[in-house]
Amino acid sequence: MGNTFGGGPRSLYLSNGGTEVFIDVLMLAVSDLADDVWDYRFAALLTLQDQSAMGRGAVGFDLEDIDWGTTPQQRSHARDFVLRATGLAMNRHRWSELDYEPPFAQDYLRQFKAMVESFVPTEGAHRTGVFPSPGERALACCAQHRILSALPHWEGCFLCTRPI
Secondary structure, three states, X not given: OEEEEEEOOEEEEEEHHHHHHHHHHHHHHHXXXXXXXXXXXXXXXXXXXXXXXXXXXXXXXXXXXXXXXXXXXXXXXXXXXXXXHHHHHHOOOOHHHOXXXXXXXXXXXXXXXXXXXXXXOOOOOOOOOOOOOHHHOOOEEOOOOOOEEOOOOXXXXXXXXXXX
Protein backbone atom coordinates (compact mmCIF):
# COMPACT_ATOMS: atom_id res chain seq x y z
CA MET A 1 0.00 0.00 0.00
CA GLY A 2 1.28 3.44 -0.85
CA ASN A 3 0.29 6.99 -1.67
CA THR A 4 -0.14 8.96 -4.88
CA PHE A 5 0.76 12.56 -5.61
CA GLY A 6 -0.69 13.61 -8.95
CA GLY A 7 -0.61 16.48 -11.37
CA GLY A 8 -2.24 16.40 -14.78
CA PRO A 9 -1.17 13.28 -16.69
CA ARG A 10 1.76 12.63 -14.32
CA SER A 11 1.75 11.01 -10.93
CA LEU A 12 4.24 10.01 -8.29
CA TYR A 13 3.38 6.78 -6.47
CA LEU A 14 5.38 6.26 -3.28
CA SER A 15 5.52 3.52 -0.70
CA ASN A 16 4.59 4.56 2.83
CA GLY A 17 8.27 4.92 3.71
CA GLY A 18 8.93 6.83 0.49
CA THR A 19 6.06 9.18 1.29
CA GLU A 20 7.52 9.89 4.71
CA VAL A 21 10.93 10.70 3.21
CA PHE A 22 9.44 12.89 0.44
CA ILE A 23 7.35 14.94 2.87
CA ASP A 24 10.17 15.21 5.43
CA VAL A 25 12.73 16.66 3.02
CA LEU A 26 10.16 18.93 1.38
CA MET A 27 8.96 20.26 4.77
CA LEU A 28 12.50 21.21 5.75
CA ALA A 29 12.69 23.47 2.68
CA VAL A 30 9.11 24.76 2.87
CA SER A 31 9.59 25.71 6.52
CA ASP A 32 12.54 27.92 5.63
CA LEU A 33 11.01 29.56 2.54
CA ALA A 34 7.39 30.20 3.57
CA ASP A 35 6.63 33.90 3.85
CA ASP A 36 3.04 34.54 2.79
CA VAL A 37 -0.42 33.09 3.39
CA TRP A 38 -0.39 30.76 0.38
CA ASP A 39 3.01 29.34 1.35
CA TYR A 40 1.73 28.51 4.83
CA ARG A 41 -1.39 26.91 3.33
CA PHE A 42 0.87 24.67 1.23
CA ALA A 43 2.86 23.83 4.37
CA ALA A 44 -0.40 22.84 6.08
CA LEU A 45 -1.19 20.53 3.14
CA LEU A 46 2.18 18.86 3.64
CA THR A 47 1.59 18.42 7.38
CA LEU A 48 -1.64 16.57 6.48
CA GLN A 49 0.52 13.95 4.75
CA ASP A 50 1.73 12.73 8.17
CA GLN A 51 0.84 9.04 8.04
CA SER A 52 1.27 8.60 11.79
CA ALA A 53 -1.78 10.84 12.20
CA MET A 54 -3.72 10.26 8.98
CA GLY A 55 -3.03 6.55 8.47
CA ARG A 56 -0.56 4.67 6.33
CA GLY A 57 -1.51 4.55 2.68
CA ALA A 58 -4.18 7.20 3.29
CA VAL A 59 -2.42 10.38 2.18
CA GLY A 60 -1.43 12.05 -1.07
CA PHE A 61 -2.82 14.93 -3.09
CA ASP A 62 -3.34 16.06 -6.64
CA LEU A 63 -2.06 19.38 -7.90
CA GLU A 64 -5.50 19.97 -9.43
CA ASP A 65 -6.99 20.03 -5.91
CA ILE A 66 -4.81 22.94 -4.81
CA ASP A 67 -6.18 26.47 -4.79
CA TRP A 68 -3.40 28.11 -6.81
CA GLY A 69 -5.06 31.56 -6.74
CA THR A 70 -7.56 33.58 -8.71
CA THR A 71 -5.18 35.67 -10.83
CA PRO A 72 -2.34 34.65 -13.15
CA GLN A 73 0.08 36.45 -10.81
CA GLN A 74 -1.13 34.50 -7.76
CA ARG A 75 -0.93 31.20 -9.63
CA SER A 76 2.57 32.03 -10.87
CA HIS A 77 3.72 33.02 -7.36
CA ALA A 78 2.30 29.82 -5.84
CA ARG A 79 3.82 27.56 -8.49
CA ASP A 80 7.15 29.36 -8.13
CA PHE A 81 7.10 28.78 -4.37
CA VAL A 82 6.57 25.03 -4.82
CA LEU A 83 9.35 24.87 -7.40
CA ARG A 84 11.77 26.90 -5.22
CA ALA A 85 11.03 24.70 -2.20
CA THR A 86 11.47 21.54 -4.25
CA GLY A 87 14.75 22.87 -5.67
CA LEU A 88 16.01 23.75 -2.21
CA ALA A 89 15.11 20.26 -0.97
CA MET A 90 16.90 18.72 -3.97
CA ASN A 91 20.05 20.51 -2.77
CA ARG A 92 19.84 18.46 0.45
CA HIS A 93 18.81 21.49 2.51
CA ARG A 94 18.91 20.56 6.24
CA TRP A 95 19.03 16.82 5.51
CA SER A 96 21.74 16.53 8.17
CA GLU A 97 18.98 17.10 10.74
CA LEU A 98 17.23 13.87 9.78
CA ASP A 99 18.06 10.75 11.76
CA TYR A 100 18.40 8.78 8.53
CA GLU A 101 19.90 9.06 5.05
CA PRO A 102 17.14 9.49 2.43
CA PRO A 103 18.72 7.64 -0.54
CA PHE A 104 15.82 8.00 -2.98
CA ALA A 105 14.62 11.46 -1.96
CA GLN A 106 16.29 13.33 -4.81
CA ASP A 107 14.60 11.06 -7.35
CA TYR A 108 11.19 11.64 -5.70
CA LEU A 109 11.82 15.39 -5.70
CA ARG A 110 12.98 15.38 -9.32
CA GLN A 111 9.80 13.58 -10.37
CA PHE A 112 7.65 15.97 -8.33
CA LYS A 113 9.44 18.99 -9.79
CA ALA A 114 8.81 17.73 -13.33
CA MET A 115 5.15 17.21 -12.44
CA VAL A 116 4.81 20.78 -11.09
CA GLU A 117 6.72 22.25 -14.04
CA SER A 118 4.39 20.58 -16.54
CA PHE A 119 1.24 21.41 -14.57
CA VAL A 120 -0.68 24.52 -15.59
CA PRO A 121 -2.80 25.76 -12.66
CA THR A 122 -6.17 27.21 -13.55
CA GLU A 123 -8.61 29.21 -11.52
CA GLY A 124 -11.41 27.25 -9.89
CA ALA A 125 -10.09 23.78 -10.75
CA HIS A 126 -9.52 22.78 -7.11
CA ARG A 127 -11.96 20.82 -5.01
CA THR A 128 -13.24 22.70 -2.00
CA GLY A 129 -11.96 21.36 1.31
CA VAL A 130 -8.87 19.56 0.03
CA PHE A 131 -6.43 22.47 0.23
CA PRO A 132 -6.27 24.11 3.68
CA SER A 133 -8.05 27.45 3.90
CA PRO A 134 -6.20 30.62 4.94
CA GLY A 135 -7.49 30.04 8.48
CA GLU A 136 -6.06 26.51 8.48
CA ARG A 137 -2.56 27.49 7.34
CA ALA A 138 0.45 26.17 9.23
CA LEU A 139 1.48 29.01 11.51
CA ALA A 140 2.95 26.99 14.35
CA CYS A 141 6.64 26.33 14.23
CA CYS A 142 8.50 23.85 16.39
CA ALA A 143 10.90 25.93 18.50
CA GLN A 144 13.42 23.11 18.76
CA HIS A 145 13.56 22.12 15.07
CA ARG A 146 12.30 25.27 13.25
CA ILE A 147 9.83 23.20 11.22
CA LEU A 148 6.28 24.28 10.52
CA SER A 149 3.78 21.92 12.04
CA ALA A 150 0.10 21.29 12.45
CA LEU A 151 0.17 22.45 16.06
CA PRO A 152 -2.09 22.40 18.04
CA HIS A 153 -3.41 19.27 16.29
CA TRP A 154 -0.16 17.39 16.86
CA GLU A 155 2.21 17.84 19.76
CA GLY A 156 5.21 18.83 17.65
CA CYS A 157 6.84 18.73 14.25
CA PHE A 158 7.56 15.50 12.39
CA LEU A 159 10.96 15.20 14.10
CA CYS A 160 9.40 15.61 17.57
CA THR A 161 6.64 13.08 17.01
CA ARG A 162 8.65 10.43 15.14
CA PRO A 163 8.60 7.13 17.03
CA ILE A 164 11.95 6.22 18.50
